[in-house]
Amino acid sequence: MVNISVLKDFSRTPGPRYKEEGSFSGEEFRNNILLPKLKEAIIQKKTLLVDLDGVSGYGTSFLEEAFGGLIRVNDIDYKTLKNTLKLKSEEDDIYIEEIWEYIEDAKNKKDSNETI
Amino acid sequence: MKNKKIIKKNQDQKKMRRSLYFKHKKRLDHKCCRPRCLAKNTKETIKYSFVKAPEIFSLIKNENEVLKFIGIIQKKYENRTPVFVNMDNVKELGNGAILLLLANMIRFLTSNISFNGSKPQDPILRKKLENSGFFKHLYKHNIKKQENYDVGKLNNIIYTHAQKEVDSSLADKIIEEASQIVWAEKRRCPGIQRTLVELMHNTNNHAGQYPGEKHWWISSNKNIEKKMVTISFMDFGKGIFDSLNNKKPGDRFYGWEKYFSQIFPWVQSNNEILRLILQGHLHKTTTGDSFRGKGLPGIYNAFMNKRIGKLIIISNGVYADVENNDFHMMKFNLKGTFVSCEINENIKNLKW
Structure with a gap:
């Protein structure tokens, strides 16, 4: 299994959608952390x-750009993503559904x- | 020798007179027997336009009077007229009103328009205003236009900050300080964090003619006795409805009214429309996307799921007290958006 911890690998305070809107954006997370690890897992x-x-x-x-952006921007195949990506959120159950x-x-x- | 004695005697008398004069002046100032001009403009006499602050100076309790007052101040700003705010008779001073006052003061001073005022006679209110850092900034005549403004320190009873970018770290720091008042230890509040990031994002994306044009203003006000912190947020942008009405072709909300009136033909006024926007119907009807969590519906959901306390939204002509289901039109318009919410013991919180 390939692992990402948003806290350990990215930031304690995830920020806006795009880089130019502020620090720790969803775009930055997707490009620098999520996409490379996803490709590795695939x-x-x-x-x-x-x-x-x-x-x-x-x-x-942040969440929309990071995860929705995988399909919208990076053209990741939906079925492949569905089969590869697993989300863990024990503290707050709303995020996974969202x-x-x-x-x-x-x-x-x-x-x-x-x-x- | 005799001359020297006379000179010495005269000098002593002069010293005595000066000391008496300053003692007398200090006493007069202390008694507040006249409206005290707080910012001292010694170089020239400024012709101020005097504006009386409402006695109940609270955006939440007295929205019409406060908005009328703000409207006058904004007109003076547009006409570059120096303003003197008379706060002598203020009997109640809300957190939102302090934020409005601070934001306007900075706007005036950074545009080189004089801004001045008198302190409330009520000692508690005077102290509250002092705690906000209002007077410290009032004495500074040359405040330069900046991306960020800090009024006070994070651990002060009242802390105010202005910025253009989305700053999730600042939201986290505000929660860190607030949680120690509410739970006596550092806790995380994901609903408050989401709300603040959404609000900063909205201002950054939608308040101005271009992204990042307008400042957002945030203030946290700690009530130690009630173990509660009120967060007030505002911008002087277009406001929710003016922003929607000015969307350009290609924007996902362009022509929203047409779609909206087809699905909700019975809805006539903006207060009812705001209720539907919060419930996610605008996202659903115009974009076809799931509305969960996005923008204003996200903030509404955070309130409904007890992730934030006491949500109040004021924008353009609409007032919404979500907790009391009070959505109504106001007599006066707010050019911009004001949002207030609470961090209290009952909202969702996680260990630091």
Whole structure:
């Protein structure tokens, strides 16, 4: 299994959506931490476990950009992502459901654009 | 020798007179027997426009009078007229009002427009205003325009900060200080953290003509007796409705009214629309996305799930006290957005 701890590998205080909006953005997290580890897990056919616990809290834009952005920006295949990504959030159960909704939204948007 | 004695005697008398004069002046000032001009402009006489602050100077308890007052101040600012705020008769001073006062003072002073005022006669209110750092800044005449402003220190009873970028670390630090008042130890409050980051984000993205144009203002006010901290947040941007109405083609909310009126034809006024926005219907109808957690609905959800306490939103002409389900139109318009919420013992918190 490939592991990421947002707290240990990134920041205690995840911030906004984009880099230019402030420090510790979702864009930065996706590009520097999440995407490389996800690619590593996909190549090694392992599960990527993202531990969301221990931070001060998440803004919605951070989560949407980090996880929804994998499909919207990085063109990661939805099925591959679904099979590879596992989320851990023992402190706050809302995040896991929220993140999967962002991923679904990004997939639906992409699908509808391709249909057009 | 005789001359020397006379000179010495005259000098002593002069010294005595000067000392008596300063003692007398100090006593007069202390008695507050006249409105005291706080910022001393010695170089020139400034023609101030006098504006009386409302007796109940609280945005939450007396929104119309306070907004009327702010409207007058904003007009003076636009016309570059120096302002003297008469606070002699203020009987109640809310946290939001202090934030409004501080933000306006900084706006005036950074634009080189004189800003002055008198202290409330009520000693408790006078102390409260002193604690806010208001007077310390009032004495500074040349405040330069900056990206960030700090009024007071984080561990003060009242701390105020202004910035343009989203600053999640600052939100964390405010919670760190606040939690020690509420739980007597450092705790994390993920709902408050989310709310503050969302609000900073909204100001950064939507308040100005371009992203990052406007400052957001935040103030934390600690009530040690009640083990409670009130967070007030505001910006002087477009406000929720003006921002929505000015979306350009290509924006996900462009033409929102058309979609909205098709689905909710019975909704006529902005107070009802704000309720629906908070419940996520705007995101659902115009973007087709799941609304969970995003922007204002995210803040509303945080309140509904007891992750933040006592949520009040004031923007453009609408007042929303979410806890008491009071959504109404106001007589006066707030150009910008004001949000207040509470950190108290009942909200979700985690060990530090």
